[in-house]
Amino acid sequence: MKEFVQILADALSVGSLYALTALGIGLIFGVMRLINFAHGELITFSAYTLLALFGLPLPVMLTGALAVGIALALATERAAFRPLRNADPTTLLISSFAVSFFLQKLLVLLVGSRLKGLNFLPELGRKVELSGVRLQLLQIVTVAVSIVLLVGLTWFLRATRLGLQMRGAAEDFRMARVLGVRANRVIATAFALSGILAAAVSCLIVIQTGVVQPRMGLQLVIIAFVGTVIGGLGSLPGAALGGFLVGVGSILLQALLPPDIRAFREAFVFIGVALVLLFRPQGLIPAAGLRERI
Amino acid sequence: MAPAEATWRRLWPLFALLGIVVAIALIASFTPAVLQRRTTQGLINLIAVVGLYVFVGNSGVLSFGNVAFMAIGAYVSALLTMKPAAKSVFLPDLPTIVAHAEWSTFAGALAGGFIAALTGLVVGWPLMRLSGVSASIATFAILVVAYVVFGNWTAVTGGQNSLMGLPAYVDVWTALGWAIAAIVVAFVYQETRSALLLRASREDQAAAQAAGVNIVLHRLVAFVISAFVSGVAGVLLGHFLGIVRVESFYLDLTFLIVAMLIIGGRGSLTGAVAGAVVIAVLTELLRQIEVGLQLGHTMIVVPAGLGDVILALVMLLIILFRPNGIAGGRELAWPFGRRSA
Numbered sequence: 001m002k003e004f005v006q007i008l009a010d011a012l013s014v015g016s017l018y019a020l021t022a023l024g025i026g027l028i029f030g031v032m033r034l035i036n037f038a039h040g041e042l043i044t045f046s047a048y049t050l051l052a053l054f055g056l057p058l059p060v061m062l063t064g065a066l067a068v069g070i071a072l073a074l075a076t077e078r079a080a081f082r083p084l085r086n087a088d089p090t091t092l093l094i095s096s097f098a099v100s101f102f103l104q105k106l107l108v109l110l111v112g113s114r115l116k117g118l119n120f121l122p123e124l125g126r127k128v129e130l131s132g133v134r135l136q137l138l139q140i141v142t143v144a145v146s147i148v149l150l151v152g153l154t155w156f157l158r159a160t161r162l163g164l165q166m167r168g169a170a171e172d173f174r175m176a177r178v179l180g181v182r183a184n185r186v187i188a189t190a191f192a193l194s195g196i197l198a199a200a201v202s203c204l205i206v207i208q209t210g211v212v213q214p215r216m217g218l219q220l221v222i223i224a225f226v227g228t229v230i231g232g233l234g235s236l237p238g239a240a241l242g243g244f245l246v247g248v249g250s251i252l253l254q255a256l257l258p259p260d261i262r263a264f265r266e267a268f269v270f271i272g273v274a275l276v277l278l279f280r281p282q283g284l285i286p287a288a289g290l291r292e293r294i
Numbered sequence: 295m296a297p298a299e300a301t302w303r304r305l306w307p308l309f310a311l312l313g314i315v316v317a318i319a320l321i322a323s324f325t326p327a328v329l330q331r332r333t334t335q336g337l338i339n340l341i342a343v344v345g346l347y348v349f350v351g352n353s354g355v356l357s358f359g360n361v362a363f364m365a366i367g368a369y370v371s372a373l374l375t376m377k378p379a380a381k382s383v384f385l386p387d388l389p390t391i392v393a394h395a396e397w398s399t400f401a402g403a404l405a406g407g408f409i410a411a412l413t414g415l416v417v418g419w420p421l422m423r424l425s426g427v428s429a430s431i432a433t434f435a436i437l438v439v440a441y442v443v444f445g446n447w448t449a450v451t452g453g454q455n456s457l458m459g460l461p462a463y464v465d466v467w468t469a470l471g472w473a474i475a476a477i478v479v480a481f482v483y484q485e486t487r488s489a490l491l492l493r494a495s496r497e498d499q500a501a502a503q504a505a506g507v508n509i510v511l512h513r514l515v516a517f518v519i520s521a522f523v524s525g526v527a528g529v530l531l532g533h534f535l536g537i538v539r540v541e542s543f544y545l546d547l548t549f550l551i552v553a554m555l556i557i558g559g560r561g562s563l564t565g566a567v568a569g570a571v572v573i574a575v576l577t578e579l580l581r582q583i584e585v586g587l588q589l590g591h592t593m594i595v596v597p598a599g600l601g602d603v604i605l606a607l608v609m610l611l612i613i614l615f616r617p618n619g620i621a622g623g624r625e626l627a628w629p630f631g632r633r634s635a
Contacts, residue, residue: 033427035427035430035431080610080614083614084613084614084617087617089426089427090354090355090356090426090427090430091613091617093356093427093430094356094552094556094609094613095610095613095614097549097552098553098556098606098609098610098613099610101549101553101602101606101609102603102606102607102609102610105599105602105603105605105606106603108599108602109597109599109600109602109603215545218545222434222438223438225431225434226431226432226434226435228431229424229428229431229432233427233428263442263445263446264442264443264446264447266438266439266442267439267442267443270435270438270439271439273432273435274417274420274421274432274435275420277420277421277423277424277428277432278420278423281423281424281425281428
């Protein structure tokens with residue numbers, strides 16, 4: 001029983017990390033039909049900011065990571081995605097792929113490709129006793145941060161004017177513009193939000209793994225992409241659910257598979273994904289605005 | 295006379311591209327061994343780009359999964375052509391049939407391509423039903439699955455250890471032969487009815503569907519042919535390096551091959567070939583500068599790794615300012631006067 005709760009805590013915290021990542025990708029896809037590979041580099045650059053600011057007070061480090069995440073998100077939007085706003089989704093996809101590799105290779109050029117250790121907030125690795133079950137403090141923090149961000153994002157989308165405009169833009173961008181929604185502002189806001197989500201994921205992942213390396217973001221994002229696809233591209237609840245399921249699935253497989261095939265767990269997750277898509281090609285929660293009208 | 299000229303016009307891009315590739319190999323054969331090896335590698339990349347083009351160019355769906363087919367080709371051919379003695383040392387747990395196999399290199403290459411194509415058929419079946427961008431992301435999943443499986447299936451692939459001791463038979467002429475074959479396959483395929491229907495769906499999915507085009511079927515055909523050519527490219531890469539490492543068939547190679555196709559122009563075979571050639575030349579120049587370039591009295595040296603940054607930047611600039619690449623989605627034009635009719 002205790003072991004089961006332990007696995008469940010693992011699954012929940014990893015699932016939340018993927019849900020946050022998938023949500024950042026889903027936000028951007030919603031407003032501009034862009035699958036943003038460069039979301040991974042937002043995570044990576046935030047993590048390297050933590051490394052650069054290491055030793056300074058905690059609020060400075062967190063603010064720095066957040067600022068870099070947001071600034072980089074806005075900069076990539078301005079430089080690489082705004083000029084292509086009317087291009088087809090495949091062109092946008094290629095552009096984000098190029099941006100992602102440009103940033104990643106730039107980082108390798110500047111700081112090298114080796115792993116770097118970063119002992120960020122080691123106190124969170126401690127175990128705490130919660131009604132008889134020993135849990136890692138970090139797992140509780142991860143789930144709590146994810147819930148706060150999810151609730152905050154939902155509040156923003158439901159209760160603010162800009163949030164309403166963003167939902168409108170996700171449903172029908174052209175119509176939203178006709179009704180007076182400022183495209184640049186809505187898209188920039190979406191990118192800033194994805195920067196915040198990326199910075200949060202970055203801090204949590206650095207605490208968990210204790211290392212940074214230039215490819216860390218891309219690895220997360222590839223898995224999260226698959227989450228957004230099975231959740232239903234363009235649907236935010238779908239992205240969160242899909243990301244969460246992929247994370248939970250990989251942890252459960254890790255725990256339940258016999259040891260000699262455990263290393264293949266990602267392969268099983270992806271095969272599961274292919275099966276889901278076979279029966280629901282539009283994803284688990286299809287987006288309203290994207291339903292094909294053919 | 296007129297029909298003959300029309301045929302020649304139609305076949306012109308094929309012969310022009312073959313001429314360019316043969317010329318490159320001929321020139322390279324007079325250069326020092328180092329440059330010959332670079333040319334061989336460049337030709338292998340060209341085959342990989344042509345393989346990617348067969349699917350991406352005709353369907354309009356970007357694939358990140360073709361490097362997985364390269365890996366399949368490389369491993370299959372390596373296991374079939376390695377000496378049984380070597381296999382019993384490196385891979386003692388290999389199934390008996392594979393452990394005793396000692397195929398000729400040509401048979402191994404065909405088997406590599408065939409198994410890659412078969413895999414393409416099996417995974418393409420569900421994935422080709424997805425619409426454009428979702429399908430692209432799903433092809434990324436193929437890459438990850440292949441990486442995980444090859445990296446951990448220790449009994450057959452050696453896992454994280456490299457697979458060594460495969461015959462390193464690939465030189466400029468072998469690569470040239472396969473490059474010619476790849477270009478011919480890609481050209482003949484794109485002249486077929488199936489490819490024409492697929493390109494119609496690329497231009498306007500709704501119209502093609504309304505006209506009765508079975509998009510899923512034609513995409514699958516393109517995907518399987520593409521997987522075969524990519525598989526052969528992987529076979530050649532493995533036997534060129536003489537070593538198969540799972541790391542060399544992952545993100546970096548995917549980036550290189552995709553960048554070549556995008557820079558050259560994903561809409562035409564000319565674009566695929568142009569991208570591979572231009573980037574090979576550019577990479578070689580940058581490599582020279584990274585070592586140090588004597589210019590008058592000053593020595594220009596740039597830090598290692600700059601080449602990758604520049605490649606990514608060029609790709610970004612191309613997609614921003616010339617989204618159809620160098621070739622602009624067109625094949626080489628007939629140079630001998632305008633159409634007489």
